[in-house]
Amino acid sequence: MTTDTPTGPGNARNGNTTPRGFVGVPRVSDDDPKQTKKDFTSDQEVRWCPGCGDYAVLAAVQGFLPDLGLRRENIVFVSGIGCSSRFPYYLDTYGMHSIHGRAPAIATGLATSREDLSVWVITGDGDALSIGGNHLIHAMRRNVNLTILLFNNKIYGLTKGQYSPTSDVGSVTKSTPVGSVDHPFNPVSLALGAEATFVARTMDSDRAHLTTVLRAAAEHRGTSLVEIYQNCPIFNDGAFQLLKDRDEKEARVLSLVHGEPVRSGAEHVVVRGADGALSVAPESEAAPGSVLIHDAGTGDPSTAFALSRIDDGSMTHIPMGIFRSVDRPTYDDQVRAQVEGARSGAGGPADDDDLAALLRGGDTWTVG
Amino acid sequence: MSSKPLQKLDRVVIRFAGDSGDGMQLTGDRFTSETAALGNDLSTLPNFPAEIRAPAGTLPGVSSFQLHFADHDVLTPGDHPDVLVAMNPAALKANLPDLPRGSTIIVNTDEFTKRNLSKVGYQASPVEDGSLESWHVHEIALTSITVEALADFGLTRKEKERAKNMLALGLLSWMYSRPLEGTEAFLRAKFARAPEILEANLTALRAGFHYGETTEDFAVRFEVAPATMPPGTYRTITGNAAMALGLVTAAHRTGLPLVLGSYPITPASDILHTLSGMKRYGVTTLQAEDEIAAVGMALGASFGGALGVTSTSGPGLALKAETIGLGVSTELPLVILDIQRGGPSTGLPTKTEQSDLLQAIHGRNGESPVAVIAPQSPSDCFDIALEAVRIATTYRTPVIVLSDGYLANGSEPWRVPSVADLPELDVEFATGPNDTDDAGEPVFHPFLRDPQTLARPWAVPGTAGLEHRIGGIEKADVTGHISYDPDNHDRMTRLRQGKIDGIADTIPDLEVEDPSGDARVLVLGWGSTYGPIAAAARLVRATGVSVARAHLRHLNPFPRNLGDVLRAYDHVVVPEMNLGQLALLLRGTYLVDVQSHTAVRGLPFPAADLAEVLHKAVAQTLEGVR
Numbered sequence: 001m002t003t004d005t006p007t008g009p010g011n012a013r014n015g016n017t018t019p020r021g022f023v024g025v026p027r028v029s030d031d032d033p034k035q036t037k038k039d040f041t042s043d044q045e046v047r048w049c050p051g052c053g054d055y056a057v058l059a060a061v062q063g064f065l066p067d068l069g070l071r072r073e074n075i076v077f078v079s080g081i082g083c084s085s086r087f088p089y090y091l092d093t094y095g096m097h098s099i100h101g102r103a104p105a106i107a108t109g110l111a112t113s114r115e116d117l118s119v120w121v122i123t124g125d126g127d128a129l130s131i132g133g134n135h136l137i138h139a140m141r142r143n144v145n146l147t148i149l150l151f152n153n154k155i156y157g158l159t160k161g162q163y164s165p166t167s168d169v170g171s172v173t174k175s176t177p178v179g180s181v182d183h184p185f186n187p188v189s190l191a192l193g194a195e196a197t198f199v200a201r202t203m204d205s206d207r208a209h210l211t212t213v214l215r216a217a218a219e220h221r222g223t224s225l226v227e228i229y230q231n232c233p234i235f236n237d238g239a240f241q242l243l244k245d246r247d248e249k250e251a252r253v254l255s256l257v258h259g260e261p262v263r264s265g266a267e268h269v270v271v272r273g274a275d276g277a278l279s280v281a282p283e284s285e286a287a288p289g290s291v292l293i294h295d296a297g298t299g300d301p302s303t304a305f306a307l308s309r310i311d312d313g314s315m316t317h318i319p320m321g322i323f324r325s326v327d328r329p330t331y332d333d334q335v336r337a338q339v340e341g342a343r344s345g346a347g348g349p350a351d352d353d354d355l356a357a358l359l360r361g362g363d364t365w366t367v368g
Numbered sequence: 369m370s371s372k373p374l375q376k377l378d379r380v381v382i383r384f385a386g387d388s389g390d391g392m393q394l395t396g397d398r399f400t401s402e403t404a405a406l407g408n409d410l411s412t413l414p415n416f417p418a419e420i421r422a423p424a425g426t427l428p429g430v431s432s433f434q435l436h437f438a439d440h441d442v443l444t445p446g447d448h449p450d451v452l453v454a455m456n457p458a459a460l461k462a463n464l465p466d467l468p469r470g471s472t473i474i475v476n477t478d479e480f481t482k483r484n485l486s487k488v489g490y491q492a493s494p495v496e497d498g499s500l501e502s503w504h505v506h507e508i509a510l511t512s513i514t515v516e517a518l519a520d521f522g523l524t525r526k527e528k529e530r531a532k533n534m535l536a537l538g539l540l541s542w543m544y545s546r547p548l549e550g551t552e553a554f555l556r557a558k559f560a561r562a563p564e565i566l567e568a569n570l571t572a573l574r575a576g577f578h579y580g581e582t583t584e585d586f587a588v589r590f591e592v593a594p595a596t597m598p599p600g601t602y603r604t605i606t607g608n609a610a611m612a613l614g615l616v617t618a619a620h621r622t623g624l625p626l627v628l629g630s631y632p633i634t635p636a637s638d639i640l641h642t643l644s645g646m647k648r649y650g651v652t653t654l655q656a657e658d659e660i661a662a663v664g665m666a667l668g669a670s671f672g673g674a675l676g677v678t679s680t681s682g683p684g685l686a687l688k689a690e691t692i693g694l695g696v697s698t699e700l701p702l703v704i705l706d707i708q709r710g711g712p713s714t715g716l717p718t719k720t721e722q723s724d725l726l727q728a729i730h731g732r733n734g735e736s737p738v739a740v741i742a743p744q745s746p747s748d749c750f751d752i753a754l755e756a757v758r759i760a761t762t763y764r765t766p767v768i769v770l771s772d773g774y775l776a777n778g779s780e781p782w783r784v785p786s787v788a789d790l791p792e793l794d795v796e797f798a799t800g801p802n803d804t805d806d807a808g809e810p811v812f813h814p815f816l817r818d819p820q821t822l823a824r825p826w827a828v829p830g831t832a833g834l835e836h837r838i839g840g841i842e843k844a845d846v847t848g849h850i851s852y853d854p855d856n857h858d859r860m861t862r863l864r865q866g867k868i869d870g871i872a873d874t875i876p877d878l879e880v881e882d883p884s885g886d887a888r889v890l891v892l893g894w895g896s897t898y899g900p901i902a903a904a905a906r907l908v909r910a911t912g913v914s915v916a917r918a919h920l921r922h923l924n925p926f927p928r929n930l931g932d933v934l935r936a937y938d939h940v941v942v943p944e945m946n947l948g949q950l951a952l953l954l955r956g957t958y959l960v961d962v963q964s965h966t967a968v969r970g971l972p973f974p975a976a977d978l979a980e981v982l983h984k985a986v987a988q989t990l991e992g993v994r
Contacts, residue, residue, distance in 0.1 A: 014486025026830075042837070044849065073832045078668070089850065094829035096671055097839030098664075099694050105661035107628075109668030109676065110829075113627050113652060117672065117829050135664070140655035249900050300654050335652060342647035350649045352787045354621050358649065359613055360602050363550065365405050365532075367783075 001067075016202040019219030023144065024115040026071045035066035042092040048131035053204035053230035054084050054151065060210045062091065070118050070220060078107040080127035083158050084151035084230070087122040096282045098307060101132020104139035107146050112332040118218065119268030126156050129165040129185050136225075140196035143222040149214070150187055150227050151204075155236035168313060173235075187307040188323055191225040192301045199223035200302065200322040205244055209320065216322060223328045241313045252309070254280070261291045262307065264317065270310065278306045280317045296325045371579070375588045379438035380544060381446030386455030388421050388431045391533035396433025398537055399556060402546035404604045404781055407594030408437040411899060413445035413972070414777045418634065418717045425479075425487045430462040430501050439593040441901040445778065447974035448543055451543075453536055455479060455510070457489045474539070476532070478511035495931070506585050510798045512534055515577035518568050525918040527565070531572035538576020543940045545600040548573060572610045584803040606736070607775035608635070608748040610782065611705060612642035614753025615677055616649045621754075621793040622761060624675040626651045629665030631684060634717040635773040636707035638681040659687035665705065667691055670700045673797060674826035675757060679705040682724045683714065685768070686731065692766050693732040698838045698862060699815075699824045701760035703753075710774040710970050719970025720774035722895050723946035728768040729924050729953070733863045739866040740924040741754050742770040744898035747782035749775060751904075752921065754791060759871055761795045764823045770923070772945075795851055798825035798834055803846070814838065815848040822867035823970050872925040882916035883909065889986045890937040892962070894920040896974060899941055904978030908986070923950070926957070934955040941965055943978055 018027070023247065040062045044120060048054045065075065075093040077196035079085035081100035088095030098106050103121045111119040121139075128136045128150050139146060155173065156162040158211035162175040170179040191199040198220040202213040211226070229240045242248045262270040267283045271290040278292060295303070304323040311317050343349055350358075382399070386392045393414055403410050413434040422429030427516065428765050454460035456479035467473065480493050482814035494500050495507055514535045518528040534555075541548055552570060559566035573739055580586050605613075619626035630640040640879040644653040652669075656662035663678040670676030680688065685706045695702040708724045710716025723828045728740045737761045749771055757769045801810035804827060814836040827834040836848060844851035845859055873983035880890070881902075893901040898919050909939045920926065920932060934954065940962040951964035965981050969971060 018546065060559075071832070073835055074830050076671075076829045088839075093837050094835055095837035096668075097837060099840050101662060101691050102664045102691060105656065105664030105667035106671070109627060109629060109654065109665030110672045111624060111668075112654060112994070113667070113669040113674045114672040114829065134657055135626070135661050138661065139718065142948075210421060217662070283406075339650065339652055340649045343650070348650045350906070352620075356615060356784075356787045358616065358646070359787070360601060361605075363401055363405070364601050364603045364784065365408065365600075366601050367597045 016298045018058075021219045022068070022070060022118060023076050023221065025118050026116060027069045028071055036183065037062045037066060038067045038091055039072060043092055044089045046090050047086065049085060049234050051231075051233035052083070053082040053153065053232070054087070056207065057088055057149070057151065057210065057228060057230065058087060060207050064211045064215055065084050065091075068118075068215070073161075074116055074146050075118045075181055076110060077108065078103045078124055079122035080124070080132055081158070082124040082127045082156075084124045085127060100125050100296075101128070103128070103133060104132065104146065104148065105136040107306065108139055108144045108295070108331070111142070111144050111146055112335050115332070115336060118131070119146050120145055120218075123148065123150050125150065125152045125154060125166040125187070126162045129187060129190070133165075137190070137194040140191055140194040140225060143197050143328050144331045145223070145333070146223055147218045147220075147224045148226065150225060151230040152187060153230045153232040153236055154239050156350065157232045157235055161235035184313075185306055187225070187227040189305060189363070192305045192308060192324060195301065196224040196225045196321070197324070197326050197328050199324045200224070201227045201229070201318075201320050203240065203243060203320065204227045212321060214323070220325060222328060240315075243318055244336045252315060252318055254295050254317050254319040255305070256319050256323060258294055258296045259324065260294055262294050262319065270307070278303075278310055297321045299326055373585070374545070377590050378440065379442070380451065380590065380592055381434065381436045381449045381538065382451045382453070382544075383432055383434040383466075384428055384453045384464060385432040385459035386533070387424050387458070388417060388419065388422065390431070390792075391956050392431045392455070394431050394917070395537045395850055396435060397553045397657055399540060400435055400779060401544065401550050401554070401603055402423065402541060402548070403435065403437045404602070404841045405550050406546060407597070407965050409440065409442040409595035409781060410437040410779075411442045411445045412436075412605070412779045413774070415971070416718055419880075423952065425484045426456050427458050427462050429451045430458050432463060433855065434457070436697070439581070441595060441597075442780070442973050443899040444456055445907070447976050451540075453540065455532070455536070457490055457494075458486050459472045460494065461488045462845075467503065470504070472504045472506070473500065474508060474536070476510035477507045477508045477535075480729065484512055488698060508539075508579075508585070511574065511978035513579065514572050517571055517852040519562060521568050521571075523564065523568060525610050527858065528568065530703070531568050534569045534572040535576035537810035538573040539580045539581065540576075542577045542580030543586065543589060543887055544733070545589055548577060557732060565971060573936070593834075596894040597781070598783060600777040600782055602781045604779045605747055605750075605782040606638070606777055607729050607743065607749040607771055607779070607886075608707070608750035609642055610747050611753050611769075612639050612646070613801065614642065615675075615703070615757070615827050616646050616651060617750070617787075617790060617794055617804070618754050618757035619650060619675050621790060622675065622757065622795045624673070626677060627666060627669035627674040628653045628677045628679065628887055629656050629662035629669070630679045631653070631662045632642050633656055633659070633681045633684050635709055635776045636679045636681050636684075636705065638776065639705060639707070644698065658689060659684035660690060662692040663688040663702075663790050665697075667695055667700060667702055667835070671829070672697070673826070674852050674937070675700065675703070675761070677703040677705065681709050681717075682711045682727065683696075684949035685724060685727060691734045692738065692768075693734065693736045693842045694882045695761050695766040696732070696736045696738060697840045697843075699864075700765045701764055701826070702766040703756045703760050704766060704768045706768055706770050707776045708770060710968065716970045718773065720772045720972065721852075721945050723949065723968065724770060725923060725946065725949040728770055735865060738924070739765055739767040739769065739868060740770060741922050742895035742920070743775055744895060744921060746778050746780050750782070754793070755881050756919075758791065758793055761793065762823065763821055763867055763871055765868065770895055772896050780930060794825070812836065813846045813848065815843055815844050817867075822863060822870055852899055857966055872922075872928050875925075877923045878918050878920065878927040880918045880933055881905070882914070884914040887914040887983065888938040889941065889989050890916040890933070890939070890944065891941045891982055892916060892918050892920065893943055894923060897945065900973040900975045900978055901943055903975035904973075904982055907975060907979035908982045911983075913983065913986050931958045931960070933985045934958050935992050939963065939985055941982060941985050943973060943981070945973070
């Protein structure tokens, strides 16, 4: 924790202009024609099922990408395998639809070797947390400058309906006819455990929240992990309905706003008990000073982690928003700095004479 | 100068053997450097256990280093040592079977204690019970002489004993008239911060040298004259070091940044270590979380326009298979170094084998052709790295390089090439539209191929107007859009295969070495068997028997003339350190029967054994038996 310095989501900008996540990435100049959603929409027909939550996320991303002010050719979307991983085909940026689970590794190689790119990873609950779990946690602990969108629909959609690592215990699916016994991952808890520097949760159907969170994630320098609750209308329809239903969500959704009390719309707040544990209580019954004021920028991730555990799996109280946003030197910046340091320390890039010296090494002899 | 008579030899094979902790690899390395500096040609064979420190004094803990040096060109580390330095009973017992009778054994008698003898099953000391009568045995108390020589040092006994390898090195340096200056300089650098340890090692080294001069045990010194080698600047180099230098050189020549994604694995890790120290040359090394991530990082870097490389051994190649397939599908340059070792599974991590050939060529799902090439000697790893980069960048394809533990750790003199004489490696990125659409507007088609090479354009992110998406799903010819069309898949599969097959247009014909011109038997090898096979052919020819020899560096595609070469001989022998993988390919590709001669002992073929196989094959062919 010691190297994490607090920033808070409002502090992701370096001065007034360039968000730190975009430093090094060429920007559109004022002389260029204004970028539009159309510029970011490819000529490919979108082929998700009718009613899929992916449409909403795609629309949101296409909607705010023009506002980031980045040159389109310097944006790359890398995905794995799964329904959501078709995402890059529909964006007119550079993209790679890679193989199952490996997008974070491929994106790490790309982001590290190219400071001038804004690199995004599109993944799902099976892709990121099952077959690709290893790459995901290592990308986060390294803090590579990547924005990872984890579409969580709690089901395997593309393979037609098997349970996933986020499916609830007891889920009856094609491969678990009498209910699954696997204990699920909580992606936010996992990300916080891996010491990701930006961790958030949002909802496919809430365009405004989605846009705000994704934009903050992109502007963050380091690995941003955004869990997007996403509905699969075919194999797991209504998985998040309790959080969307007008009558239910008021009481169930806890809004995470930096510097504000963590509260639901139904006048419940998160309080810290005498033992330090977090719980949800009616605002009227909360002891003075016990209400948790959200601090996404605190270096210690334990409160964020406790928030991520506040629901027991019943979706009674689900925090939505930015759990954590802190600064830590990024992997790619440091790797590049070592290479640059070695070069400048030796008087610049190697020329033919330097190479010849390298080939000779220390111990040579001459014949003839 | 020495007062003892000097005897000239044309070649010597020395093996240093001891416990894993006795410093035998270092001793061997230093003797190699001294020998190289004298201008002998040489070849080395380090042989060590996978355990870092196996129990002391046991057979599994024996580590050895063999060096063959001569006044003529050397092809192998030698079949049998002329001299064995055995630092303990285990080292003697493990290596005695390789020692021809009449050869020399130097034993460290201090270690021949009852306890150490019983550890390896000796009832009585072989030095005393007459069982070594057929060898020239020098019994030397290496440990106690070392301790005595260091009597004035304020070091513990254990620290003093540790310098015994330097005493042995000093003695052998005297025996074979090697200078000590190089090793002295090496020690000064190594122990710059520990002056007393430095002095102790220098003292032990010199004490060993003087011991040879003064003791009556050694009546003569030997001398091996320098070999005749082409003029130039030379250094010794291991295969792994040469591979790393080749990659850096290729990156320099192409102007591309080199990005190595790697996960530590024996015997490939030294490539990662070496390249991680070459940042100054624009080299980025990423130690990944696993083998799959390592190749993924390399491929991601290649997508971004860098030279993506991953280094591994057989188990890692298996893990990388799916990502290499993605490289085939996305048609991006990618270099995969497989430093082969004994398999299957974990197998023999520190021993050599050539058993990944079929994995390299076929070990992926679907029709997934890649180029496969193999170096034939430690220094050839430099040239093969340049060739790998040439093929990968020209054809936008993964290239698998099959080195192995023998080449990786073995060393030989290398004439350092002049940078100006190295092959040109030009890489062009796509910069603008390459086609027109139906309306006649300029467009960029990421899978519109170069008509000569069938390579697709390398359009890297950051290039305005060329935004496109690639992936592992089948792509429509030319446009690169997702396509499930049956005819398109058939066409794309054949195009990818045709692209790899077409590499043969740019590789040299297979050369056959047949000095007499009348050979009826051809011996054909690939990869690291070059030295043993060439040495065997030389042995056979020395008896007046003709045999032709050829060696493949390109395994996929094969050189264009390979079929003609095979059919030009009555009989073809293919020695391999596997159970006949190249033989299977040759039979399947050319309908030519070949005699597959195989061994998987974790060690290179002894040249004499191969010579016997060739003699038999020639005799039977001439008799018409076959």
